[in-house]
Amino acid sequence: MIGALLPLASLMLAIVFLMSGHGLFSTLIGVRAGAEGYATETVGLIMSAYFAGQIAGVFWCRRVIRQVGHIRAFAAFAAIVSVLPLGHAYLVNPWAWALFRFAGGASLVGLIMVAESWINERADNANRGQVLSFYMIAYYAALGGGQFLLNMGDPTTASLFVLASALFSIAIVPVALTTTKAPPLPTSVKFSLRDLFRLSPLAVVGTVAAGLTNSAFFGMGPVFAGGIGFSLHQISWFMGLTILGGLILQWPLGRLSDSMDRRRVMVGVALLIITASVGLAFTAHAGHYWVLAYTVLYGGGAYTLYPLCTAHANDAVTAEQRVNVAGGLLIVYGLSASGGPLLAATVMGRVGPEGLYLQAIVIQTVLVAFAAYRSVKGRRLIVGLRRRFQPIPRSTPVITRLAKDDGDGDPED
Secondary structure, rough: HHHHHHHHHHHHHHHHHHHHHHHHHHHHHHHHHHOHHHHHHHHHHHHHHHHHHHHHHHHHHHHHHHHHHHHHHHHHHHHHHHHHHHHHHOOOHHHHHHHHHHHHHHHHHHHHHHHHHHHHHHHHOOHHHHHHHHHHHHHHHHHHHHHHHHHHHHOOOOOOHHHHHHHHHHHHHHHHHOOOOOOOOOOOOOHHHHHEEEEEEHHHHHHHHHHHHHHHHHHHHHHHHHHOOOHHHHHHHHHHHHHHHHHHHHHHHHHHHOOOOOOHHHHHHHHHHHHHHHHHHHHHOOHHHHHHHHHHHHHHHHHHHHHHHHHHHHHHHHHHHHHHHHHHHEEEHHHHHHHHHHHHHHHHHHHOOOOOHHHHHHHHHHHHHHHHHHHHHHOOHHHHOOOOOOOOOOOOOOOOHHOOOOOOOOOOO
């Protein structure tokens, strides 16, 4: 295990800096937008642009990586990301912010594509789950820790934007100076969303639910917290505890799904999200401690749903189809995530901050109903092809299989 992690030490360090900056910057945008008096719907549009950028980035970044290699692509993407906080600080305009968020989504997905394909290259079948788990811990710890950097400056000035830019910039250094050999250049990968839905309808519907729910929280969570009277310090705790809740429950729920029907675990996670959302929606003004307690449960459910969907989809595929499945779920997640903040903003604009969680209740209820329908229909899992669960970070759907297919050969369309 140690032997597999040592060659990845510089990359892991870069991820820590990158996600610390991302955690700070993403929440800072929501806080600053509220301070500027932007309408809730406007904030939702700005946040949705980020996830739309991720979809475009899947195709653009892959071409860049294929042309210049992983190290130079990482440096280029990180340089673009590091400039964007400065643009937000010195050009305070909602349309400009939406454009910046689109560029940020496109560039950040490239950084994660480089990192996860690199990790997948260095790991093997015997230790891949452990290596990815270590990566997930670093990812979530940095993302959650970045929330508390909000307390280091005034969000109405440029100081915190400069700090986020510095963290993004310094992430370039460990990768640029690494002596570890970069992975080979990726080849083209094709996939069909229609085939994916035929293969695993529940995984696709669950991915849509995860995309809508997770992006809505990440984009509009600071707006919700500010709307119920949280201070800047309390908003940082609110966002940080939600993300860390996902870290705490990710692995236990994954192991549970390896020992029983994953569909039941997915339903249980959806019910957990519903329960936490009911608590958050109806006790939002009852006391801040209740909100913080419920948000840990919410994060624990919301940030484990997508990995469970991925594992469930892989239960019914051959090795040659795994790249197709990963790429297809990435697109499904990105498409749904691009609409999550905008939909949440619309609901919140009509019913108040609690609308963020009322939307989550409706979405997860639909998922539970669809899972019940699939169970009644009696579709059986292919036990012989069951895959082990691998934890996957929330903010970017896994791209590990897009650059390498474990030596199984070219995928079939």
